[in-house]
Amino acid sequence: MEIALVVGFPLVGAALLALTGAQRRAPELNVAISLATLLAVAALVVRVIRGGPISAFDEQFFIDPFNVFLVALTALVGFTTAVFSRPYMRIEAAHGRLTERRLRLYHSMYQLFMAAMLVALTTNNLGFLWVAMEAATLSTVLLVSLYRTRASIEAAWKYFILCGVGIALALFGTILLYVAAEGQLGGNGMSALLWTHLDAAKGQLEPTVIGLAFVFLLVGYGTKVGLAPLHNWLPDAHAEGPTPVSAVLSGLLLNVALYAVLRCKIIADGALHSDLPGRMLMGFGLLSVVWATFFLWRQRDIKRLFAYSSIEHMGIMTFAFGMGGPVASFAGLLHMTVHSLTKSAIFFAAGHAAQTAGTQRMDGIRGLLATHPSVGWGLMLGTLAILGMPPFGVFTSEYLVLTTAMRDHPWATPILLVSLAVAFAAIFGRVQPMVFGETQAPALPHPPSLLPVFVHLGLVLALGISIPAALSEWYRLAAHLFVR
Amino acid sequence: MPAPTFSAQVLQTLAGALLLISFAMLAERRSRHLVTLLIWQGAVLVTSTLLVAATAHLPHLFFSAVLTLVLKVGVLPWILLRLMRRLGIERDNEPLVNVPTLMLVGLGLVIFAFGLAQPVTALATTVIRQTLGIALAVILLALLMILARRKAFTQVIGFLALENGLFFAATTTTYGMPMVVELGIALDVLVGVFIFGVFFFHIREQFDSLDLHHLESLKED
Numbered sequence: 001m002e003i004a005l006v007v008g009f010p011l012v013g014a015a016l017l018a019l020t021g022a023q024r025r026a027p028e029l030n031v032a033i034s035l036a037t038l039l040a041v042a043a044l045v046v047r048v049i050r051g052g053p054i055s056a057f058d059e060q061f062f063i064d065p066f067n068v069f070l071v072a073l074t075a076l077v078g079f080t081t082a083v084f085s086r087p088y089m090r091i092e093a094a095h096g097r098l099t100e101r102r103l104r105l106y107h108s109m110y111q112l113f114m115a116a117m118l119v120a121l122t123t124n125n126l127g128f129l130w131v132a133m134e135a136a137t138l139s140t141v142l143l144v145s146l147y148r149t150r151a152s153i154e155a156a157w158k159y160f161i162l163c164g165v166g167i168a169l170a171l172f173g174t175i176l177l178y179v180a181a182e183g184q185l186g187g188n189g190m191s192a193l194l195w196t197h198l199d200a201a202k203g204q205l206e207p208t209v210i211g212l213a214f215v216f217l218l219v220g221y222g223t224k225v226g227l228a229p230l231h232n233w234l235p236d237a238h239a240e241g242p243t244p245v246s247a248v249l250s251g252l253l254l255n256v257a258l259y260a261v262l263r264c265k266i267i268a269d270g271a272l273h274s275d276l277p278g279r280m281l282m283g284f285g286l287l288s289v290v291w292a293t294f295f296l297w298r299q300r301d302i303k304r305l306f307a308y309s310s311i312e313h314m315g316i317m318t319f320a321f322g323m324g325g326p327v328a329s330f331a332g333l334l335h336m337t338v339h340s341l342t343k344s345a346i347f348f349a350a351g352h353a354a355q356t357a358g359t360q361r362m363d364g365i366r367g368l369l370a371t372h373p374s375v376g377w378g379l380m381l382g383t384l385a386i387l388g389m390p391p392f393g394v395f396t397s398e399y400l401v402l403t404t405a406m407r408d409h410p411w412a413t414p415i416l417l418v419s420l421a422v423a424f425a426a427i428f429g430r431v432q433p434m435v436f437g438e439t440q441a442p443a444l445p446h447p448p449s450l451l452p453v454f455v456h457l458g459l460v461l462a463l464g465i466s467i468p469a470a471l472s473e474w475y476r477l478a479a480h481l482f483v484r
Numbered sequence: 485m486p487a488p489t490f491s492a493q494v495l496q497t498l499a500g501a502l503l504l505i506s507f508a509m510l511a512e513r514r515s516r517h518l519v520t521l522l523i524w525q526g527a528v529l530v531t532s533t534l535l536v537a538a539t540a541h542l543p544h545l546f547f548s549a550v551l552t553l554v555l556k557v558g559v560l561p562w563i564l565l566r567l568m569r570r571l572g573i574e575r576d577n578e579p580l581v582n583v584p585t586l587m588l589v590g591l592g593l594v595i596f597a598f599g600l601a602q603p604v605t606a607l608a609t610t611v612i613r614q615t616l617g618i619a620l621a622v623i624l625l626a627l628l629m630i631l632a633r634r635k636a637f638t639q640v641i642g643f644l645a646l647e648n649g650l651f652f653a654a655t656t657t658t659y660g661m662p663m664v665v666e667l668g669i670a671l672d673v674l675v676g677v678f679i680f681g682v683f684f685f686h687i688r689e690q691f692d693s694l695d696l697h698h699l700e701s702l703k704e705d
Contacts, residue, residue, distance in 0.1 A: 127665030134672040141679055150690045154699040168646050175654045182658055190662050208603040
């Protein structure tokens with residue numbers, strides 16, 4: 001019941017906004033729908049805390065410790081982003097970059113995107129998971145090209161083709177998985193696509209077929225995670241789309257794609273009797289971290305800078321899950337949570353910073369503390385948090401990843417440490433003059449909404465100091481799934 | 485190994501035809517002809533799905549064949565042809581450099597695909613699974629086409645050919661995915677083509693052409 005509401009609210013909302021969205025109150029309606037979704041998720045979470053994992057609709061949908069916190073995170077960030085986008089998009093309209101019709105498209109697609117992600121997270125059926133991931137791509141393509149500038153259309157085309165091809169490969173992987181499973185679980189029924197059934201029977205699945213399937217699934221969904229060298233779409237899509245879209249792409253979509261990879265990895269681990277999937281994740285993860293770090297130096301655009309930082313952090317998570325084991329998986333799950341909150345907060349602040357300066361080029365953004373102190377502080381604190389300064393939560397998860405790496409894979413530790421240090425220097429060196437320094441930029445026409453930024457950063461801070469019992473229990477149970 | 489049945493032989497012939505069409509697409513310059521080839525590919529898919537449905541007595545595959553007929557032989561080509569007329573690119577020729585090299589790379593991909601599918605086909609319980617290598621080859625050739633072409637329209641055709649390869653893999657190796665999933669996939673493809681169509685107009689409005697050479701300003705610097 002709760003699952004139906006969680007998916008239903010954004011779906012109905014998308015239709016409602018598509019029909020009536022051209023009116024003045026559409027941003028508020030968007031916020032209200034996101035709030036309704038968040039409340040439905042809250043009810044779901046309460047039920048899971050009381051009664052444990054649930055499944056619904058003939059086992060097609062399910063909630064277990066691994067996806068429950070991601071569903072909650074998605075609904076929360078979806079709501080705060082809607083709150084942020086209300087004044088942000090008004091300012092964009094006031095600057096003449098958007099028309100009423102485009103705003104209608106924006107609001108409708110935003111809700112459709114949320115619905116697609118929530119379906120992807122809650123579904124038990126790997127076929128539906130694929131359909132939902134594709135729907136998430138399709139709905140965001142039009143959001144990336146919302147400004148209809150040359151650069152934004154180019155970015156959207158690149159995103160469409162790269163992710164379309166990537167996700168097609170994931171479909172091939174899904175088909176192979178089905179080939180391997182139908183012998184065990186019976187063909188023609190849905191059973192051979194249900195994750196819980198596959199998980200239960202994973203020991204008897206044919207290893208060669210599953211191995212091949214996992215390669216395709218990893219490359220396919222990995223494209224959407226933004227793993228190097230398949231990350232090319234990510235910086236463009238983040239930089240050229242509207243800021244709320246950058247925030248949900250970075251904060252939510254990448255997580256959902258990683259979630260898909262991990263679900264597949266759990267099955268591959270069980271079937272393969274070797275640590276090949278883990279090694280592949282470690283390799284892709286480490287490559288992404290190093291690659292992103294060195295591209296960070298060359299960025300001039302503020303949103304591209306933080307897009308590369310997202311690639312770096314997705315790399316850290318992928319590496320952590322690749323190492324496997326309870327501690328590293330716990331760290332990976334925590335990192336998914338804190339990165340999502342922090343990165344979306346940074347994009348909120350960076351979006352308003354770019355609006356104030358009238359440009360996304362970092363050398364044009366100066367003296368944020370003088371014009372809008374809250375934007376300046378938000379950007380500064382967010383940057384410190386994402387760079388892994390204690391006592392923010394990112395520090396905790398990165399610390400756990402590093403110590404596990406030191407114990408199990410010492411060769412990787414120096415690579416990680418150097419990358420983190422280089423990333424620190426690159427990002428901090430650019431953010432510092434933007435926040436301090438002199439400026440003559442005028443203030444914004446609508447007061448910016450910085451509440452979401454500080455709510456997110458507050459949560460990250462709280463998670464850095466202590467993790468609530470229910471959450472750490474979920475992390476522990478979910479991490480247990482990764483232990484073969 | 486027992487001698488393959490008649491229907492399995494027909495199926496393998498159809499698989500071969502699919503591969504042949506993929507190669508033809510790789511070398512075809514005219515957008516109009518590419519759509520024709522895509523229709524042929526759809527027709528082969530419909531035939532092979534019907535064949536599998538008839539030999540394995542699976543009613544849901546008949547639905548799937550009808551769906552393919554409507555979508556891939558009917559609706560999608562109709563949309564593409566309409567788009568071509570509205571964009572005025574019916575007579576467009578795309579200069580292709582190095583067709584022989586492209587063909588050689590394509591051949592290499594086919595061998596690679598057969599090698600990759602070998603462990604799966606070795607386990608085959610049905611003759612049907614042996615077409616997996618061909619399906620994978622069709623997918624890889626479509627990928628090559630997307631990479632090699634510089635026109636937005638041709639890339640979309642490559643994308644649809646890729647989807648055809650996936651569909652072929654699904655029907656011949658597993659008797660098709662469950663119906664609901666297949667419907668979802670079909671819906672995604674249809675919406676995808678609509679969005680592609682919208683995009684053509686945006687690209688042309690901004691760049692005055694559908695040539696993707698113009699879309700190369702976003703580079704790392």
